Amino acid sequence: xxxxxxxxxxxxxxxxxxxxxxxxxxxxxxxxxxxxxxxxxxxxxxxxxxxxxxxxxxxxxxxxxxxxxxxxxxxxxxxxxxxxxxxxxxxxxxxxxxxxxxxxxxxxxxxxx
Amino acid sequence: xxxxxxxxxxxxxxxxxxxxxxxxxxxxxxxxxxxxxxxxxxxxxxxxxxxxxxxxxxxxxxxxxxxxxxxxxxxxxxxxxxxxxxxxxxxxxxxxxxxxxxxxxxxxx
Numbered sequence: 001x002x003x004x005x006x007x008x009x010x011x012x013x014x015x016x017x018x019x020x021x022x023x024x025x026x027x028x029x030x031x032x033x034x035x036x037x038x039x040x041x042x043x044x045x046x047x048x049x050x051x052x053x054x055x056x057x058x059x060x061x062x063x064x065x066x067x068x069x070x071x072x073x074x075x076x077x078x079x080x081x082x083x084x085x086x087x088x089x090x091x092x093x094x095x096x097x098x099x100x101x102x103x104x105x106x107x108x109x110x111x112x113x
Numbered sequence: 114x115x116x117x118x119x120x121x122x123x124x125x126x127x128x129x130x131x132x133x134x135x136x137x138x139x140x141x142x143x144x145x146x147x148x149x150x151x152x153x154x155x156x157x158x159x160x161x162x163x164x165x166x167x168x169x170x171x172x173x174x175x176x177x178x179x180x181x182x183x184x185x186x187x188x189x190x191x192x193x194x195x196x197x198x199x200x201x202x203x204x205x206x207x208x209x210x211x212x213x214x215x216x217x218x219x220x221x222x
Contacts, residue, residue: 033209042117042200042214043157058209090156098145098204104156 002027004105006091012111013081021076021108023091031094032074033058033102034066036087043090049074081112116140117213119201125219130191134216136201137183143211145204146177148186150197151215157200160186191220 004025013019025032033048035058045058049068063085065077074093078085088109092102119136126132138146146163161168163175163184174187184201201213 035212040214042115043210043212045209048209088154097210098206101147101149101159101162101202101204102210104158107154107156109154 002103004091004093004103006089006105006108008108009106010109012113014113015082016080019078019081019110021078021089021091021110023074023076023105024072025074025091025093025103026072027093027095027103028071029093029095029103030071031097031102032068033092033097034064034074034076035090035092035104036060037090037107038087046076046089081110083112086110086112114139115214116211117201117203119199119213119216121214121216123217123219125221126191127221128191128193130220131187131189132191132218133185133187134199134201134218135183135185136213136216137181138201138203138211139182140203140205140211141182142205143182143203144206146175146184147202147204147210148173148175148184149200149202149212151200152197157212160199188218191218193220193222196220 034046035043047066049055091105148160149157151157172189176185198215
């Protein structure tokens with residue numbers, strides 16, 4: 001089944017404790033992206049990647065890191081999480097965003113206390 | 114001003130009703146347009162692309178007005194299963210989709 005898989009689905013952590021949210025897609029898509037969703041603000045892009053070793057900042061990159069060492073994987077790293085990073089996170093992938101939009105993973109609900 | 118604006122609703126309609134949502138976008142460089150559907154606490158799913166000539170997919174019709182910079186979605190014969198939040202989305206060629214905050218639809222029996 002073609003899909004984008006994120007883990008974990010739920011995570012509660014403490015301020016400052018480094019964490020990684022994994023994302024993997026099995027559709028051989030070039031483009032991958034991370035979004036966060038907050039009430040009233042909609043979905044906002046954090047980082048995206050056009051292909052292996054090619055990444056760039058989205059609209060809200062502060063406090064996040066990403067890497068794209070393999071085509072299928074695009075992990076999101078929070079080196080020192082803070083409470084304002086409490087949010088619902090989605091990973092997404094596509095062949096061509098303008099033509100096909102993005103296919104989203106099931107989401108990761110992160111709470112930083 | 115938000116780049117993509119939608120009425121948050123909720124729109125409460127009876128089963129079988131026809132309902133329409135509008136969305137306005139501010140970036141005239143927007144190239145592509147989509148409607149996504151999002152169920153509560155779940156991932157957004159692509160409902161349909163929106164083409165300049167307008168397009169239809171079953172009970173759903175999407176329209177684009179580039180001159181006025183708005184997009185519409187019409188749902189005919191609403192079903193209970195149509196209850197969801199509908200997200201208006203634009204693409205400006207910067208490899209990012211820009212999402213509206215969504216319009217919530219509640220279809221009632």
